[in-house]
Amino acid sequence: MIRTEDIHKHFGALHVLRGITLEVTRGDVLVIIGPSGSGKSTFLRCINLLVRPDEGRVFIDGVQVNRADIRPEWVRQQVGMVFQSFNLFTHLTALENVALGPIRVKKAPRDEAETKARQLLARVGLAAKEQSYPAELSGGQQQRVAIARALAMDPKAMLFDEPTSALDPEYIREVLDVMANLAHEGMTMIVVTHEMGFASSVASRIVFMDGGIILEEGRPLDIFEHPKNERTRAFVSKILR
Amino acid sequence: MAVATEHVGRTRAPPIFSLSNAARIVEMVIGGLLLISIMSVVLKFDIRDPRLWAGYGPNFVRGFWGTLGYIALILPISVGVGFAAGWARVSGHRMLAWPAGAFVDFFRGVPPIVVILFAFLFGVDFIPLRVQLFLQDVFGTSSNSLPFTLAAFAVAFHSGAYQAEIFRAGFQSISRGQIEAAEALGMRHFQTMRSIILPQTVRLSLPPLGNEFAVLIKDTSLLGALGATELVGLSQEFTAQIPISGGQIVWAFAIWSSVALTYFVMTFLVTRLLRLIERRFRTPGLDVMSL
Amino acid sequence: MFRSVESVLGILIIIGAGAVVYDVLAGSRGLDLGYFQANWLRYARAVQVNLLATSIAFVVGMGIGFLVGWARSTRTQPIRKILSDFHQAKVQGTARGRSALAVTIAVAGVRHYLRRIADGYVEAIRGTPLFVQIIFAYAVATTFYPRLAGVEFFAGVVALTINTGAYQGETFRAGLQTVHTGQVEAARALGLSRWGAMRHVVLPQALRLVVPPLTNEYIGLFKASALLYFISVFEITFLSKQEAYQGHPFESFAMITGIFLLITVTIARVVQYFEARFRIPGLGIEPARD
Ligand SMILES: Nc1ncnc2c1ncn2[C@@H]1O[C@H](COP(=O)(O)OP(=O)(O)OP(=O)(O)O)[C@@H](O)[C@H]1O
Ligand SMILES: [Mg+2]
Secondary structure: OEEEEEEEEEEOOEEEEEEEEEEEOOOOEEEEEOOOOOOHHHHHHHHOOOOOOOEEEEEEOOEEOOOOOOOHHHHHHHEEEEOOOOOOOOOOOHHHHHHHHHHHHOOOOHHHHHHHHHHHHHHOOOHHHOOOOHHHOOHHHHHHHHHHHHHOOOOOEEEEEOOOOOOOHHHHHHHHHHHHHHHHOOOEEEEEOOOHHHHHHHOOEEEEEEOOEEEEEEOHHHHHHOOOOHHHHHHHHHHHO | OOOOOOOOOOOOOOOOOOHHHHHHHHHHHHHHHHHHHHHHHHOOOOOOOHHHHHHHHHHHHHHHHHHHHHHHHHHHHHHHHHHHHHHHHHOOOHHHHHHHHHHHHHHHHOOHHHHHHHHHHHHHHHOOHHHHHHHHHHHOOOOOOHHHHHHHHHHHHHHHHHHHHHHHHHHHOOOHHHHHHHHHOOOOHHHHHHHHHHHHHHHHHHHHHHHHHHHHHHHHHHHHHHOOOOHHHHHHHHHHHHHHHOOOOOHHHHHHHHHHHHHHHHHHHHHHHHHHHHHHOOOOOOOOOOO | OOOOHHHHHHHHHHHHHHHHHHHHHHOOOOOOHHHHHHHHHHHHHHHHHHHHHHHHHHHHHHHHHHHHHHHHHOOOOOHHHHHHHHHHHHHHOOOOOHHHHHHHHHHHHHHHHHHHHHHHHHHHHHHOOHHHHHHHHHHHHHHHOOOOOOHHHHHHHHHHHHHHHHHHHHHHHHHHHHHOOHHHHHHHHOOOOHHHHHHHHHHHHHHHHHHHHHHHHHHHHHHHHHHHHHHOOOOHHHHHHHHHHOOOHHHHHHHHHHHHHHHHHHHHHHHHHHHHHOOOOOOOOOOOOO
């Protein structure tokens, strides 16, 4: 479904990604963990080409997408993304936020797009909030709208970049619930998160990144209970505590 | 999905008409009348003097329409120029940003009257004769009105320079995350500009733009220094003739009070109108910004 | 306001380019460099008139502005509140006499109307063009003192003063309002005296708040002083216009814009430096533009 081969990325002198090779099959939920600055966000952004990899290849459904002849806009329609800071469009209501992509990008008729947006908002439990502006929503509600917004594009896969780390503890649950449901419905997902409960119950695989490379990869139980790598062990023991 | 639904809780925009608002306006009208009557007692003039208005009335009316005409000409130009320059400054292209910066700094650093004067006196020399003739043919501009039009452009550019800063601040206050989220949806640059950046910029820029429009209206009075067909110019023309035409010296006070009052009403209406628009489009989370 | 020396250079280049264009179009002989050398002193003298008028108006206007800002930033108690307080005090048996109540109400009333008058002054000045204010002041001055020498300068300075007083009033109001109440309460809670709170808490903040917008006001006022040419004050615009008519339009335009840019840029730069030097994160107000 999503495959990367030897991704490299430099920011000036900084070599942020140093050869990331990964494969996620359909319906898989891959969780990426790793210390701050290890390049997790950059890697995620390389997949939907918000950041262009300097070297290496990104495949979606077997098609290499980081090519000059493929528009990044097209790639981004195939994979949805949810940000740590929600990034809901401030000037639009919840409904308008969700409907915007289908209307503007997919040129769907407005009423059709809005009907679908209502369904999606209901799916994330926010049917009553469709007329609210982002500033009128709690962090958890905003993030759920952001998930609905990404889903509205009918993506083949979803990328989550620390979706709960900007949330107050009491709102984390509701967002994770939505994500877990999504996973059960068979959505292919790559999730950067340090929510270990979520990772161990939902993830099919866990990847530990540090210094721009993948240090260890395995099933949740293996990574959490029997990490092979010394650095993984240190990191896991830190976040499990 | 198993997440509880919440209740609707939209905050309402404050009412446009309220009793305290009305009270303030009544208070203002009374205050204005009081101010004018105090002035007319101290300076011994009567603003309602029918003999004054018999002579000055036509000038006043013609001047008022002239001022409105100049505003109608200058306002759109200034917004266009200001928006373009503001955009150029954040565009990231040095070749665009740099001239726009120089333009803004020049028009903000030099008194508008100086630019207006020179545009009026010598601006025509910069327009090739052929273009002048062309303009005469197409728009019917006489060679007499061209200098005034150039001076009006100077006013527009001056205001445009200030508006450029307003728009620039608006553009810059839009967070990187908004743009990134739009890109993540697959929007192209133009779409992002149109449906995300522009609406937010315009909303953020409205309050300072309202002030700027009021300033612009007041700045059209500078055209009066050139004897343009507008309120100040025609009033000046009439006052200059008072000694010759056998009027009273104190008429000047009545005239300039009326002129001032007219500008006051115009700026008041414009700021109120923009505030109304602003309320109409109020968006929670986008109004906290003050630029 | 002025980010870079680059911009100033750019302006000079643009003026130079304009000179070339002028040369081509009007068939003039281009910029006469000798003119600058021969005449700069006259321009420098003329701009002193602008600086003098601006400075007098600014300083006197600051006095007016402070009073106006102070009047507008004070909060008066509604009479209903005073009465209910009095009533409560009576119930508790701590009420002072009826005359004390009358005085309280009278003071509140006077303060309310002082504030209203200040509001009216600011609105009236901000709602009307400075140009009209100057013409008005000139008309008044020449009517009552037709033969007084220098009456036009006097009238011009008075108009500028009254104008800047209103704008500075806005600045002081914003400054004082930002600092008032909460900060003063906190200072008094620490046991500072009323003056101590003013000296150690309110003023250091209010001054920082007020200096940048006041500088912009000075620059704006300086630019506005160009309007005095219209009432025949012999200042730089007057001179420049005269020179332009005597066959040096481009040189005199370059001269006057150059001088204005030089002075405004210098002032803006100096203040920017001090502003950065004494900056406190999270403390700032916007200037009012006239
Ligand atoms: N656009 C950019 N320009 C320059 N440097 C960048 C850019 N984006 C990221 N970096 C740098 O690349 C490194 C990796 O950043 P990245 O955001 O991918 O880390 P991360 O693993 O997501 O960290 P965190 O857990 O804090 O989100 C950091 O040192 C960061 O400063
Ligand atoms: Mg990150």
